[in-house]
Amino acid sequence: xxxxxxxxxxxxxxxxxxxxxxxxxxxxxxxxxxxxxxxxxxxxxxxxxxxxxxxxxxxxxxxxxxxxxxxxxxxxxxxxxxxxxxxxxxxxxxxxxxxxxxxxxxxxxxxxxxxxxxxxxxxxxxxxxxxxxxxxxxxxxxxxxxxxxxxxxxxxxxxxxxxxxxxxxxxxxxxxxxxxxxxxxxxxxxxxxxxxxxxxxxxxxxxxxxxxxxxxxxxxxxx
Amino acid sequence: xxxxxxxxxxxxxxxxxxxxxxxxxxxxxxxxxxxxxxxxxxxxxxxxxxxxxxxxxxxxxxxxxxxxxxxxxxxxxxxxxxxxxxxxxxxxxxxxxxxxxxxxxxxxxxxxxxxxxxxxxxxxxxxxxxxxxxxxxxxxxxxxxxxxxxxxxxxxxxxxxxxxxxxxxxxxxxxxxxxxxxxxxxxxxxxxxxxxxxxxxxxxxxxxxxxxxxxxxxxxxxx
Numbered sequence: 001x002x003x004x005x006x007x008x009x010x011x012x013x014x015x016x017x018x019x020x021x022x023x024x025x026x027x028x029x030x031x032x033x034x035x036x037x038x039x040x041x042x043x044x045x046x047x048x049x050x051x052x053x054x055x056x057x058x059x060x061x062x063x064x065x066x067x068x069x070x071x072x073x074x075x076x077x078x079x080x081x082x083x084x085x086x087x088x089x090x091x092x093x094x095x096x097x098x099x100x101x102x103x104x105x106x107x108x109x110x111x112x113x114x115x116x117x118x119x120x121x122x123x124x125x126x127x128x129x130x131x132x133x134x135x136x137x138x139x140x141x142x143x144x145x146x147x148x149x150x151x152x153x154x155x156x157x158x159x160x161x162x163x164x165x166x167x168x169x170x171x172x173x174x175x176x177x178x179x180x181x182x183x184x185x186x187x188x189x190x191x192x193x194x195x196x197x198x199x200x201x202x203x204x205x206x207x208x209x210x211x212x213x214x215x216x217x218x219x220x221x222x223x
Numbered sequence: 224x225x226x227x228x229x230x231x232x233x234x235x236x237x238x239x240x241x242x243x244x245x246x247x248x249x250x251x252x253x254x255x256x257x258x259x260x261x262x263x264x265x266x267x268x269x270x271x272x273x274x275x276x277x278x279x280x281x282x283x284x285x286x287x288x289x290x291x292x293x294x295x296x297x298x299x300x301x302x303x304x305x306x307x308x309x310x311x312x313x314x315x316x317x318x319x320x321x322x323x324x325x326x327x328x329x330x331x332x333x334x335x336x337x338x339x340x341x342x343x344x345x346x347x348x349x350x351x352x353x354x355x356x357x358x359x360x361x362x363x364x365x366x367x368x369x370x371x372x373x374x375x376x377x378x379x380x381x382x383x384x385x386x387x388x389x390x391x392x393x394x395x396x397x398x399x400x401x402x403x404x405x406x407x408x409x410x411x412x413x414x415x416x417x418x419x420x421x422x423x424x425x426x427x428x429x430x431x432x433x434x435x436x437x438x439x440x441x442x443x444x445x446x
Contacts, residue, residue, distance in 0.1 A: 015376075154367070156369065
């Protein structure tokens with residue numbers, strides 16, 4: 001598969017600016033050939049304001065940003081895009097993304113690229129046609145993955161428990177917990193963990209495993 | 224409406240046993256006439272183990288527990304139930320609950336009784352027929368409501384922000400954030416906040432408001 005994906009856990013890291021913690025990876029991912037990035041801000045009410053935030057950041061990195069909501073024909077805009085960035089839970093039909101156009105996602109925009117959106121942290125606000133996602137990779141991601149806080153008195157379920165409950169369903173895919181600060185780079189059949197934090201991999205029926213930045217996670221692609 | 228509901232934020236409070244923090248309210252809610260409580264453990268894989276936990280606790284309070292999964296005809300079991308307790312996100316058809324049978328919910332079982340399940344904290348694992356819930360009350364609840372932690376470096380969205388995003392959708396109902404330790408008692412057209420913690424009420428387009436235990440929230444029922 002001629003896929004190129006940069007799947008980021010979070011858009012903003014504590015103490016830094018918008019997309020600052022991954023800006024070098026963005027530059028090398030989109031490279032010099034990409035001039036314009038199509039931004040999909042459908043999931044937020046104030047699309048113009050959110051597009052401006054992305055536009056300002058990408059401009060500083062040397063890329064123009066087009067908001068899909070500004071296009072006369074949004075489907076055509078996706079088909080013609082040199083590159084795509086989705087930061088929220090917008091589901092755009094899979095066929096539009098299957099041709100090697102670089103796809104960058106962050107947060108729920110990362111869920112969209114995976115097998116299903118079932119491991120999002122968002123509340124299920126808008127009823128989607130299904131929980132299936134684009135399927136550019138055959139596993140799920142949990143962005144903003146959060147370790148249990150040993151000092152917390154809160155009895156809400158931990159993220160690990162929720163993922164374990166997801167895996168009680170038969171034939172559910174593996175879930176990569178991407179902590180804030182980490183991201184996954186996928187190029188064809190090669191997947192590499194980037195960033196500054198470990199990721200935690202949950203495979204159904206097995207004990208969770210930690211991976212350090214730089215780890216080769218290509219085995220997750222051969223499902 | 225001849226409804227009787229006890230909608231609890233959480234089954235276990237830090238430092239206490241299962242349902243311990245609300246046991247007095249359970250006793251006065253079900254009272255002396257109820258002998259058997261129908262327990263709905265569908266959402267969890269190990270239904271027998273979970274039913275045993277509930278059975279042991281309710282037995283100590285003087286009630287027998289029947290697991291709905293043990294019934295030959297589950298629909299009939301709901302129709303004949305003297306009282307119902309749902310602790311997880313099981314959606315049982317609304318008509319079965321409209322006749323004044325006392326309904327106790329906790330956590331996602333509380334979401335089930337409200338207008339919609341959109342303000343659950345659970346991951347959207349099983350694709351439901353819709354996000355509509357039983358609608359025994361015309362508003363939503365967010366159980367395990369959690370205040371932002373000022374010391375956290377985590378950039379995931381706060382609960383308040385998620386509820387605000389929910390209210391970006393038109394005509395979405397009010398959301399009562401039930402902190403751990405709090406519960407709502409509904410009898411007919413009267414709703415009272417019980418427990419040991421404040422609740423936080425989010426009305427679309429308005430500033431959130433705090434309510435103390437003992438507050439009369441009946442105005443939420445007249446929507």
